Amino acid sequence: MWQGLINKYRDFLPVTEATPIVTLNEGNTPLVYSENLSRIVSAEVYPHAKNFAVGVYLKYEGLNPTGSFKDRGMTMAISKAKEDKSTAVICASTGNTSASASAYAARAGLKSIVLVPEGAVALGKLSQALIHGAVVLQIRGNFDDALNLVKEISAKYPVTLVNSLNPFRIEGQKTGAFEICDQLEEAPHFQLMPVGNAGNITAYWKGYKEYKEKNKINKLPRMLGFQAQGAAPIVRGEIVKNPKTVATAIRIGNPASWKNAEAARDESGGLIDMVSDEEILNAYKMLAAGEGIFVEPASAASVAGLLKLVKNDYFKRDSQDVIGNAKIVCVLTGHGLKDPDRALAIIKKPKIIKPDIKAVLKEIGY
Ligand SMILES: *Cc1c(COP(=O)(O)O)cnc(C)c1O
Secondary structure: OOOOOHHHHHHHOOOHHHOOOOOOOOOOOOOOEEEHHHHHHHHHHOOOOOOOOOEEEEHHHHHOOOOHHHHHHHHHHHHHHOOOOOOEEEEEOOHHHHHHHHHHHHHEEEEEEEEEEEOOOOOHHHHHHOOOOOOOOOEEOOHHHHHHHHHHHHHHOOEEEEOOOOOHHHHHHOHHHHHHHHHHOOOOEEEEOOOOOOOHHHHHHHHHHHHHHHHOOOOOOEEEEEEOEEEEEEOOOOOOOOOOOOOOHHHHOOOOOOHHHHHHHHHHOEEEEEEEHHHHHHHHHHHHHHHOOOHHHHHHHHHHHHHHHOOHHHHHOOOOOOOEEEEEEEEEEHHHHOOOHHHHHHOOOOOOOOOHHHHHHHHHHH
């Protein structure tokens, strides 16, 4: 039976016999092949090929226990907090970190405290933190303000910080890269993901490098990260004071792992670019209606980024990398049910009609 990612990847993680493993059996998420996206990319790189030469895969992290990849980091952070005899954990959050921290803290019997930006957290995420019993405080400010506060509090008081500044978070999250390699039976050529506080791109790059060191894979992917246009400090090279985007999970103006994200980009020969809210929402709809995969807006930034790169002939320019069986992985970081209001806001409301067979048949065109 799958018993969570610490059990599976123990040899790569800083745990010992003495570590009490706090797990909800996170990880082992599906890597789903996308025929539509494979066709779109292949048509650019190999316009005359009959069959697809490029395979695009979607790593559906929304299927983790609390609905986002944050669970990978949290199983490690909470297990280590418990090993260190901590009794309380604290985090700043755009939503998913608080959902995950409060669930794992509940499981471990620890107190959890979360600071969120007022009015900027999707309802699903807020409801998770509340029902798992966290002390939830809404800050009249943004995520960056909340992060500064919890950093100061955890430095002065006996409460463990479980934001991705906590190195155990990164350790857990790097297992996402391990799983992709295990599922593909090789490293992908390109890996696309959204970038917010930049912990996850840091973690994946660490994971790929460790797998290569241990000869589990024989090449490294190019890391392609995407920020939202209104919250793109790394792309613009300066802090964004008032980050704005529909993708609330990446609405961050001063990423904690900024330098590490740049290192992942530069060491891998990749890039960090930005996508507009319109591009994000188009990818969001496309994933739901074309692939059957419901993600939250921030997660759709990976696919919005893929489509932008295709438009800019990025893969064509790079075609020596993508000869043969090239594989591209887009990480889909969180579940769409976290933020159902967003879906309802952009789709036409269902019609209301009489309970009459004629009326129904007329509407459905039979
Ligand atoms: C946290 C989060 C991100 C951003 O990850 P970082 O590690 O902060 O860059 C992206 N998407 C979702 C759904 C998230 O919860």
